[in-house]
Amino acid sequence: MRIxxxxxxxxxxxxxxxxxxxxxxxxxxGNPSSLYSIGQxxxxxxxxAREDVxxxxxxxxxxxxxxxxxxxxxxxxxxxxxxxxxKEGKRHIISTAFEHHAVLHTLKRLxxxxxxxxxxxxxxxxxxxxxxxxxxxREDTCLVTIMFANNEIGTIQPIREIGAVCRKHGVLFHTxxxxxxGHLPIDVKADNIDMLSASAHKFxxxxxxxxxxxxxxxxxxxxxxxxxxxxGKRAGTENxxxxxxxxxxxxxxAANMQxxxxxxxxxxxxxxxxxxxxxxxxxxxxxxxxxxxNVNFCFEGIEGESLLLLLDDKxxxxxxxSACTSGSLDPSHVLLAIGRVHDVAHGSLRLSIxxxxxxxxxxxxxxxxxxxxxxxxxxxxxxxxxxxxxxxxIL
Amino acid sequence: xxxxxxxxxxxxxxxxxxxxxEDADGIGEVGNAKCGxxxxxxxxIEDDTVQDVKFETFGCGSAIASSSMATELIKGKPVSEAxxxxxxxxxxxxxxxxxxxxxxxxxxxxxxxxxxxDYYTKHPEKRPPAEEK
Numbered sequence: 212m213r214i215x216x217x218x219x220x221x222x223x224x225x226x227x228x229x230x231x232x233x234x235x236x237x238x239x240x241g242n243p244s245s246l247y248s249i250g251q252x253x254x255x256x257x258x259x260a261r262e263d264v265x266x267x268x269x270x271x272x273x274x275x276x277x278x279x280x281x282x283x284x285x286x287x288x289x290x291x292x293x294x295x296x297x298k299e300g301k302r303h304i305i306s307t308a309f310e311h312h313a314v315l316h317t318l319k320r321l322x323x324x325x326x327x328x329x330x331x332x333x334x335x336x337x338x339x340x341x342x343x344x345x346x347x348x349r350e351d352t353c354l355v356t357i358m359f360a361n362n363e364i365g366t367i368q369p370i371r372e373i374g375a376v377c378r379k380h381g382v383l384f385h386t387x388x389x390x391x392x393g394h395l396p397i398d399v400k401a402d403n404i405d406m407l408s409a410s411a412h413k414f415x416x417x418x419x420x421x422x423x424x425x426x427x428x429x430x431x432x433x434x435x436x437x438x439x440x441x442x443g444k445r446a447g448t449e450n451x452x453x454x455x456x457x458x459x460x461x462x463x464x465a466a467n468m469q470x471x472x473x474x475x476x477x478x479x480x481x482x483x484x485x486x487x488x489x490x491x492x493x494x495x496x497x498x499x500x501x502x503x504x505n506v507n508f509c510f511e512g513i514e515g516e517s518l519l520l521l522l523d524d525k526x527x528x529x530x531x532x533s534a535c536t537s538g539s540l541d542p543s544h545v546l547l548a549i550g551r552v553h554d555v556a557h558g559s560l561r562l563s564i565x566x567x568x569x570x571x572x573x574x575x576x577x578x579x580x581x582x583x584x585x586x587x588x589x590x591x592x593x594x595x596x597x598x599x600x601x602x603x604x605i606l
Numbered sequence: 607x608x609x610x611x612x613x614x615x616x617x618x619x620x621x622x623x624x625x626x627x628e629d630a631d632g633i634g635e636v637g638n639a640k641c642g643x644x645x646x647x648x649x650x651i652e653d654d655t656v657q658d659v660k661f662e663t664f665g666c667g668s669a670i671a672s673s674s675m676a677t678e679l680i681k682g683k684p685v686s687e688a689x690x691x692x693x694x695x696x697x698x699x700x701x702x703x704x705x706x707x708x709x710x711x712x713x714x715x716x717x718x719x720x721x722x723x724d725y726y727t728k729h730p731e732k733r734p735p736a737e738e739k
Contacts, residue, residue, distance in 0.1 A: 514642050516666035520618060534642045535666035535707075542642065557642040590624045592646040592662040593639050 213526040214572050218413075218504055219362055219390060219563035220530055224456070225415035231459035232417060235452035243449055244440065253451050260458035264422055267465045268407070269398040276423045276431070276441050277454050281389035281410030282313035283434065284423035287445075288385045288406040289317045289356055291425070291432040293326060295383070296353020302326045303352045305344065309333050309548040310358055311387055313408075318356075331357075337366035337496035337549050345376045354383045359391035359407075363532060363545040363561055364496030365505025367395065374403025383429070389413055389421075393464030394472065394502055399424055411453070416460035420453035471566045475503035478568050482506050485577030489584055491597070493606045495546060495559065506562045507532075509546070509555045511606045512594030513587040518560055521583045527576060532559040554593070555605050610667060611701035617671035622678050625660040631728065634720025637713050643669045645717040647677070651725055654732070656680050656688050661717070668700075668707040669714075675699050676714035685725075686734065691718055 215223065235256060241249035243257045261272040278284045289304070296302060306318055308330045318328045329347050331339055339357055348355070355377050360367045370386055377384035385406040388397060393414025399407060406429065410421040425431055437446025464471075479501075483494055486508050495507040510518070515533025522529055532543025534557060541547070542556035551559075562576060588594040596602040610618070627648035637643040643665035650658035659681050661673040676696050680688035693711035697703045703711055726733040 512664065514665050514669075517618070517670055520615075520667045524619065533666070535669075552640075553642070554639040557639070590621070590662045591664040592635060592644050593664040595626075595662060 212572070212575050214568075214576060215528045216562040216564055216568075216576060217528045217530050218565045219365075219502075219561065221412045221418065222415045222565065224412075224417060225460050225463055227463045228411075228416050228456040228460040232452045232456035235455045239451060239455075243451060244438070256455050257449055257451055260454045263458040263462050265424075267397075267461050268392075268424060269400050270424050271427065273442070274399075274424055274427055276425060276445055277449060278408075278421050278423050278445060279419055279450075280412075280421040281311075281387065281408050284408030284410075284421050285311065285313040285356075285385075285387050286317050287423055287431060287434050288408060288425065289314065289321070289354065290434065291429065292354035292356075292383045292385060292406070293321050293324075294432045295430060296351075299353070301351040301353035303329070303349050305329045305331065305347045305352060305355045305357075305382075307331045307333050307339055307357055307548075309337070309361055309363075309545040310356070311362055311389065314356055314358070314387055315544075327351075333361075333366075333548050335550050336500075337361060337364045337545075338500060339368050339373065341369050341372040341376060344373050345380070348376070348380045348382055352380070352382050354385060356385040356387070359386045359388035359397070360395065360502050360505075361496065361545060362390045363543055364507045364549065365390070365502035365563075366496040367391070367500045367502065370404065371402045374405075377405075378403050390502060393461055394468070394504065396468065399426070405429060411457035411460060414460050414464045416457040417453045420450055420457050422457070467566070472503045475564060475566060475568070478564055478570070478573050479503055479506055481570065482562065482564065482573050482576060485573070486580060488577075489581055491604055491606045492584075493555075495549060495551065502563075504564045504566075506564070508560050509551055509606060510558045510560065510584050511555050511604060512591045512597055513558045513584060515542075515557055515559050517587055518558070518580075518583055521586070522579060525579045525583070527579060530561045530563075532561070533557045552605060609704070610671070611703075613675075613699070613701040614668060614671040614703065617674040617700065618667045621661075621663075621670055621674040623660050623674065623681065624662070626662065627658060627660050630660075630721075632721040632723075632725030634717050634722070634724055636716045636720050637665070639664065642666070643710065643713055645669065645673050645713050647673075647717040647721040649718075649721045649725060651685060654685050656683055656685060665710065665713075666707070668703050668710040671700055672696050672703070672710040672714040673717070676711075676718055680718060685722065685732075688718060689722055691715055
């Protein structure tokens with residue numbers, strides 16, 4: 212059996228998205244900026260994609276800016292808000308400790324440029340508290356940027372409430388919705404979102420393309436200078452085929468969202484229940500307020516990379532927040548942010564299931580994770596010390 | 607390209623000399639759980655020879671493979687030879703490790719050194735006269 216359970220890393224492209232791209236590459240090769248009909252046809256494809264994407268999130272087409280992906284959109288949103296703030300003498304930004312690095316590293320850069328950044332606690336359940344957002348807002352706050360759903364532990368933030376607080380205080384609100392887009396209902400108007408980032412390959416679209424939603428009236432700062440594409444806010448000939456593929460994938464995901472979410476939630480909970488039978492393990496992040504496809508556990512006494520390699524041998528593709536899988540010395544900053552100590556954070560496993568996962572596959576996952584964890588514990592000196600009482604269990 | 611060589615994967619999937627020696631003559635433990643790697647080596651020494659060696663490891667694929675290979679390299683060898691095992695020899699025997707995993711082979715060398723040190727502490731009469739560095 213082969214189970215791809217790393218859909219939070221990337222997803223397989225849908226047939227609809229591939230067909231849309233193939234059609235574009237074969238029939239719509241023109242440059243959307245050209246005035247003759249072949250160019251204008253490509254322009255039509257581009258603008259149709261913009262309408263389709265906008266419709267899904269209840270935005271207006273002109274509020275959608277196509278980018279190379281989620282990271283670019285995050286960078287541009289934060290940079291833009293920082294520039295706007297600077298003009299008003301506001302140089303304070305609020306975010307959280309467990310954002311994606313596309314956000315955290317951009318904030319680091321801004322700190323070096325003289326901005327002040329407050330990173331909010333995400334508590335043991337991986338959820339930001341709305342009242343803590345409000346308490347952190349100052350006179351000079353120019354931006355609140357908080358992810359819609361976390362990429363590692365899947366926890367869904369109270370976005371609408373955070374947005375309302377930001378509106379009340381006249382502060383721009385950006386959300387990195389890379390993990391949520393296509394999986395959770397998003398309404399930028401009702402959710403009080405000023406800017407939002409998304410990436411196509413997380414919802415069965417192609418890699419290398421995404422979009423930034425920016426409410427009209429928000430002046431964006433260019434990251435890429437050049438031609439007048441994307442209302443002059445993102446230069447470079449548009450990747451029409453990829454954009455069409457993204458729009459097709461998003462439309463499809465939105466149309467099937469309810470049905471998919473219901474199935475995946477049931478499968479997710481079956482998987483969580485099964486893995487909870489492993490002694491000295493713990494689910495990371497709130498059990499209910501999480502993405503339909505996300506399961507993330509820590510298993511005490513083992514290390515994540517060896518777990519992944521052995522699961523790979525059994526045909527299971529998964530990921531871990533262990534330091535050894537990142538090439539750095541520290542385990543996942545997300546797991547540390549929810550209070551997991553290094554010792555157990557190294558033994559983490561993320562399984563992000565897809566829409567078509569079956570009960571049989573879930574049971575295969577449970578059985579194999581159990582077996583591999585038990586096997587690795589069998590010759591782990593850490594486990595030996597825990598079992599003999601020389602060390603104390605954390606989980 | 608695969609992350610690890612075939613040799614590493616073989617020793618990772620089928621680690622040699624896994625386990626514990628209850629009446630070990632020397633035990634060494636290095637690393638810490640905070641960093642994500644712990645290796646524990648157990649030695650049985652008779653007639654100045656490593657008669658048996660077993661290991662337990664908490665760590666990544668290359669940490670497990672390095673422990674396994676290190677035990678193979680010293681099993682049945684004179685203690686004086688085991689003493690000279692280097693991390694380089696472990697890594698080479700594994701057909702190489704990725705650069706950022708070289709510390710796993712260092713840990714294997716240190717685990718064996720530590721177990722031998724424990725043996726000499728328990729049997730000071732066996733300790734060879736200090737050699738010049």
